[in-house]
Amino acid sequence: MSDRKITIEYNDSIVRQFLLASVIWGAVGMLVGVIVASQLNFWRLNFDLPWLTFGRLRPLHTNAVIFAFVGNMMFAGVYYSTQRLVKARLASNFLSLLHFWGWQLIIVAAAITLPLGFSRGKEYAELIWPINIAVAFIWVVFAVNFFWTLAKRHEPALYVAIWFYIATIITVAMLYIVNHLSIPSSLLHSYPVFGGVQDALVQWWYGHNAVAFFLTTPILGIMYYFVPKAAERPVYSYRLSVIHFWSLVFVYIWAGPHHLLNTALPGWLQALGMTFSLMLWAPSWGGMLNGLLTIRGAWHKLRTDPVLKFFAAAITFYGMATFEGPLLSIKSVNALGHYSDWIIGHVHAGTLGWNGFMAAGMIYWLLPRLWNKPLHSIALANLHFWVGLVGILLYVAAMWTSGITQGLMLNATTEHGTLLAYPNFLDTLNAIRPMMLFRVVGGTLYLVGWFLLVYNLYRTVRGAKAVNGTVEVFVTERAVSERLGFGSMVFNPPVMFSLLGTIFACAWMFGGDFLKLAGLFGTALCVMLAWVHFGTRTSRWAAWYDRLLVNAMPFTILTFIAVAAGGLIQIIPTTLVNRAQNVEGRRQLPYTPLELAGRDLFIREGCYNCHSQMIRTLVPDVLRYGDYSRLGESIYDHPFQWGSRRTGPDLARVGSKYPNVWHYRHLENPRDVSPGSNMPNYPWLIKQKTDVAALPSKLAVQRILGVPYPEYKDGELTALIETQEKAIAADLKASGVYVAPDREIVAVIAYLQKLGKYEALPPIKAASK
Amino acid sequence: MFHRIFLDNWISLFPLVALITAGSVYVAIFYRAVRMKSPQIDRMAGLPFESENSVSADESK
Numbered sequence: 003m004s005d006r007k008i009t010i011e012y013n014d015s016i017v018r019q020f021l022l023a024s025v026i027w028g029a030v031g032m033l034v035g036v037i038v039a040s041q042l043n044f045w046r047l048n049f050d051l052p053w054l055t056f057g058r059l060r061p062l063h064t065n066a067v068i069f070a071f072v073g074n075m076m077f078a079g080v081y082y083s084t085q086r087l088v089k090a091r092l093a094s095n096f097l098s099l100l101h102f103w104g105w106q107l108i109i110v111a112a113a114i115t116l117p118l119g120f121s122r123g124k125e126y127a128e129l130i131w132p133i134n135i136a137v138a139f140i141w142v143v144f145a146v147n148f149f150w151t152l153a154k155r156h157e158p159a160l161y162v163a164i165w166f167y168i169a170t171i172i173t174v175a176m177l178y179i180v181n182h183l184s185i186p187s188s189l190l191h192s193y194p195v196f197g198g199v200q201d202a203l204v205q206w207w208y209g210h211n212a213v214a215f216f217l218t219t220p221i222l223g224i225m226y227y228f229v230p231k232a233a234e235r236p237v238y239s240y241r242l243s244v245i246h247f248w249s250l251v252f253v254y255i256w257a258g259p260h261h262l263l264n265t266a267l268p269g270w271l272q273a274l275g276m277t278f279s280l281m282l283w284a285p286s287w288g289g290m291l292n293g294l295l296t297i298r299g300a301w302h303k304l305r306t307d308p309v310l311k312f313f314a315a316a317i318t319f320y321g322m323a324t325f326e327g328p329l330l331s332i333k334s335v336n337a338l339g340h341y342s343d344w345i346i347g348h349v350h351a352g353t354l355g356w357n358g359f360m361a362a363g364m365i366y367w368l369l370p371r372l373w374n375k376p377l378h379s380i381a382l383a384n385l386h387f388w389v390g391l392v393g394i395l396l397y398v399a400a401m402w403t404s405g406i407t408q409g410l411m412l413n414a415t416t417e418h419g420t421l422l423a424y425p426n427f428l429d430t431l432n433a434i435r436p437m438m439l440f441r442v443v444g445g446t447l448y449l450v451g452w453f454l455l456v457y458n459l460y461r462t463v464r465g466a467k468a469v470n471g472t473v474e475v476f477v478t479e480r481a482v483s484e485r486l487g488f489g490s491m492v493f494n495p496p497v498m499f500s501l502l503g504t505i506f507a508c509a510w511m512f513g514g515d516f517l518k519l520a521g522l523f524g525t526a527l528c529v530m531l532a533w534v535h536f537g538t539r540t541s542r543w544a545a546w547y548d549r550l551l552v553n554a555m556p557f558t559i560l561t562f563i564a565v566a567a568g569g570l571i572q573i574i575p576t577t578l579v580n581r582a583q584n585v586e587g588r589r590q591l592p593y594t595p596l597e598l599a600g601r602d603l604f605i606r607e608g609c610y611n612c613h614s615q616m617i618r619t620l621v622p623d624v625l626r627y628g629d630y631s632r633l634g635e636s637i638y639d640h641p642f643q644w645g646s647r648r649t650g651p652d653l654a655r656v657g658s659k660y661p662n663v664w665h666y667r668h669l670e671n672p673r674d675v676s677p678g679s680n681m682p683n684y685p686w687l688i689k690q691k692t693d694v695a696a697l698p699s700k701l702a703v704q705r706i707l708g709v710p711y712p713e714y715k716d717g718e719l720t721a722l723i724e725t726q727e728k729a730i731a732a733d734l735k736a737s738g739v740y741v742a743p744d745r746e747i748v749a750v751i752a753y754l755q756k757l758g759k760y761e762a763l764p765p766i767k768a769a770s771k
Numbered sequence: 772m773f774h775r776i777f778l779d780n781w782i783s784l785f786p787l788v789a790l791i792t793a794g795s796v797y798v799a800i801f802y803r804a805v806r807m808k809s810p811q812i813d814r815m816a817g818l819p820f821e822s823e824n825s826v827s828a829d830e831s832k
Contacts, residue, residue, distance in 0.1 A: 161819065
């Protein structure tokens with residue numbers, strides 16, 4: 003075995019590109035955030051323009067800050083630290099560039115399509131199917147580039163930051179692909195394959211874990227690399243980081259159902275989501291303490307060093323947000339906080355505090371190193387910190403106050419719980435207006451801070467020469483004993499005992515009489531044998547684990563199994579069982595073709611951003627909106643529209659509650675019928691014609707998805723649509739409103755009037771007797 | 772039985788089983804982490820601190 007010394011030059015130009023993109027898109031995303039926050043206070047800022055309304059801009063804000071700002075920041079951090087941790091240049095310059103430009107093109111495509119109303123109607127998953135394919139492709143490019151780099155590494159050990167990156171890459175791929183499974187009806191439109199509760203579960207499995215594996219795990223990897231570098235001392239406890247990683251990746255994925263507490267979701271799934279959310283306290287706080295204690299002995303530097311200041315505050319916000327998350331997952335707390343601004347405050351403590359400040363700290367640390375020039379102004383960076391911090395505190399405090407105030411008002415009852423204390427929803431909205439204004443102030447301050455960073459970056463980079471890092475390494479052959487092939491990975495005691503135990507446990511849970519008994523004995527035997535084997539052959543178990551830690555691919559496969567387990571257990575039963583024929587109690591009546599067209603317009607305008615369609619199993623919800631929602635009442639909804647925030651009231655049973663003319667007036671100018679409303683006007687719905695031509699292909703997709711639409715004969719579909727359109731137009735005319743039957747507003751009214759319509763069904767057991 | 776999985780009570784056993792499984796994983800990892808040897812820990816924790824030089828990007832390969 004001959005060692006030779008070589009010099010490696012890191013590909014830092016791609017790091018610079020991602021870093022600059024993150025700064026620019028961060029400014030854009032935050033600016034849109036301030037605009038949408040202002041629209042909630044001043045409805046005129048919607049300008050009566052379709053592409054500037056809150057419902058279309060809010061998805062632009064969320065997608066921009068998550069995928070454009072944090073995404074680019076994450077790629078910069080991952081590429082910079084990975085090269086240094088594994089002592090290898092990125093595997094392919096071409097793939098790196100393809101990754102960068104592909105991602106930017108996706109962002110541009112999103113920035114064009116979202117304001118135009120092309121949306122899948124699912125939060126943080128709004129992008130249309132061609133863009134979804136592009137995202138999946140570019141993510142694969144990222145994965146290939148990353149794992150290829152690991153394959154070429156000169157450092158056999160994998161530092162914990164690399165573990166977090168691996169978990170991010172495989173989990174995001176899994177979540178994104180499953181939640182975006184759709185059947186296209188045209189080049190720009192598709193319906194998700196999941197519907198109703200199934201779609202709700204998949205969406206929040208994705209939505210929750212987008213926070214976990216896009217906004218948290220990669221940033222934790224970045225924390226474990228950059229905080230020790232900035233503090234110039236190793237991580238406080240490497241042991242704790244190992245526990246942090248495994249417990250986080252195993253537990254996080256199960257917690258999605260906490261977004262659906264007190265809804266029609268089965269109780270066992272709600273209990274599962276709540277339990278695992280509470281369990282997240284331990285690993286999250288373990289990681290937070292590990293990060294903060296890494297700065298031990300360097301606290302004095304915080305007075306002068308903006309990088310450490312940003313990191314310390316970011317980790318503190320991580321601790322705060324991860325304390326608040328499990329707290330909000332307790333069912334009784336969730337009954338108050340859900341659908342309110344408390345959730346918005348919680349999310350922004352995480353994004354502005356944890357993500358935004360980690361990004362700022364990393365950028366200020368990288369700038370002098372990537373351009374070989376001191377930061378233009380330390381004072382300006384410190385000012386950025388204080389302005390941003392005040393901004394966050396104003397923002398989250400306002401949202402906490404707003405959320406708790408509105409939640410208490412909405413849930414308040416009198417007369418021994420038989421009457422609502424505040425029956426008019428708008429009273430609760432107008433009570434929180436001052437807090438909504440404080441949010442704008444807080445958000446603006448944070449944006450000002452970001453512009454200080456932009457200026458500081460510009461002055462630092464201007465006239466500076468970009469530099470790439472280099473390192474000298476010895477090229478050595480890896481010892482054969484360190485390698486772990488597929489066979490050795492699978493056929494070893496820990497994996498085999500786990501596999502057998504799982505099979506027996508499944509037989510115990512789901513099997514018939516004999517299988518159940520066999521499963522019970524098998525599980526018990528497996529646990530006992532594993533215990534005995536571990537006691538007598540401890541070294542074999544330890545050796546397998548140690549080899550796993552220096553073999554990227556087996557490590558990746560086992561990490562994938564760890565993250566996939568939670569999702570599979572939650573989603574597979576709903577996928578198999580949530581069928582129309584299995585529904586008991588109430589089954590939704592399918593929409594007519596015109597109502598379906600209206601529903602697509604409802605989604606196009608992003609109404610789900612403010613209106614839920616889920617009456618929770620809570621007395622105040624039932625008193626305010628009607629009988630609580632049942633599982634079968636959204637069975638044909640592709641996508642589901644249960645919502646996550648009630649800036650306006652729930653719509654699950656709004657059908658037939660008001661006359662057609664009320665809806666017309668309300669969509670034309672909400673304040674005509676609801677004084678004090680902050681909803682935008684929708685004048686274009688009166689001018690534009692319903693896209694009836696698209697309906698045949700949409701109905702064909704709905705049929706594939708199991709919605710019982712008949713095959714319409716020639717002219718039958720058109721006649722059906724026209725009959726319903728004319729009936730609504732005639733009813734409006736009778737109320738003094740003249741509108742052509744083929745206008746979009748007629749379709750939207752048709753849809754709204756259908757909400758809450760169902761057929762009653764007997765229990766399946768009773769029916770089969 | 773399976774088609775009523777949403778409605779039956781026996782399935783409430785699921786969260787308990789999941790909790791025990793997750794707890795077992797946590798205990799196992801905790802045990803492994805605590806048993807890691809100090810030299811191995813020190814080496815891993817020191818990985819971010821390898822020294823490096825820099826070269827102008829204009830002259831890069």
